[in-house]
Amino acid sequence: MKSVLISIKPKWCELIVKGEKTVEVRKTRPKIETPFKGYIYCTKNNDKDIYDVLYLHTTNGKLVKMNGKVVGEFVCDAIFPISIEYSNTSSTIAQNEFPYTGMTDKEIIDYLGNGKTGYGWHISALKIYDEPKELSEFEVKRPPQSWCYVKEI
Numbered sequence: 001m002k003s004v005l006i007s008i009k010p011k012w013c014e015l016i017v018k019g020e021k022t023v024e025v026r027k028t029r030p031k032i033e034t035p036f037k038g039y040i041y042c043t044k045n046n047d048k049d050i051y052d053v054l055y056l057h058t059t060n061g062k063l064v065k066m067n068g069k070v071v072g073e074f075v076c077d078a079i080f081p082i083s084i085e086y087s088n089t090s091s092t093i094a095q096n097e098f099p100y101t102g103m104t105d106k107e108i109i110d111y112l113g114n115g116k117t118g119y120g121w122h123i124s125a126l127k128i129y130d131e132p133k134e135l136s137e138f139e140v141k142r143p144p145q146s147w148c149y150v151k152e153i
Contacts, residue, residue, distance in 0.1 A: 004030050004076070005035040005138055006121075006147040012102065013042045017072070017128055021102035023071050024084055025122040027112060027145060035077040037152050038121070041135070044068040051120060054068040067133030068143075084108050087088040 006024065008016070015021035030036065043133040044067045049101060082098055084105050101108070136144060138150045 001037075001152045002030075002032050002149050003039065003142055003152040004032075004137075004147050005041055005070070005140060005150045006040045006046050007041045007143050007145065009043050010020065013071060015102045016123060016126065017086060019126070020086045020100075022100040022123045023098060024105060024123060025098075025101050025108060025111065025118055025120055026144065027116075027118050029079050029119040030147070030149065032149075034079055035075050035124075038074050038076050038123075038147075039070050039133075039138065039150065040072045040074065041141065042069060042132075044065045053098065064132060066132055070129070070135065070138065071132050072126060072128040073129070074123045077119045078122040080120050080122075081117050082108065082120045083112070083115060083117040101146045135145070 006026075008024065012021060012024070016024075023114055046067060082101070084097075086105070098108070101120065103111075109117075133153075135141070137153060140148065
C-alpha cells in the first residue's frame with residue numbers, strides 16, 4: 001500500500017504533536033485515495049534559530065531531539081481545497097475558515113500565493129514515536145522537499 005512521507009518544519013510539528021494543528025496545508029496532493037497513512041519528517045533546524053529545534057519527552061521520560069527524523073505517523077482521512085485571497089491587513093479568513101491549520105492568512109498566502117488553491121490534509125489517528133525513525137527505514141536517501149510516496153512500514 002502506498003503511503004506518504006511529508007516534511008514539516010519543527011514549529012508546525014510541535015503544534016501537530018500538541019493536537020493544535022490537525023490540517024497540514026500543501027500546494028499539491030497525492031494521487032491516492034483517502035484514507036492513507038502519512039509519516040511526519042521533522043525538518044532539520046537551520047542552526048540560526050534556537051526555536052527551530054524540536055525536543056519531545058517520550059513516554060519513557062527521555063528528552064529526544066526530533067529534527068532530521070521521522071517522528072510519527074497519521075491517517076489522512078480527508079483532503080480539501082484551501083484558498084485565501086488577500087483583502088486587507090485585518091483579514092482573519094484562515095482563523096475562521098481553516099482554524100486547524102494553525103496558520104494566519106498571511107502565512108497561507110505567502111505559501112500558496114494570493115488566491116491560489118492548495119490542499120488541506122486532515123491529520124487523524126496521530127501516533128508520535130517514542131524512538132524517532134531514520135529516513136533509511138523508509139528507503140529514502142534524503143528528505144522530500146514537500147512530500148513523497150513511500151511503502152507503508
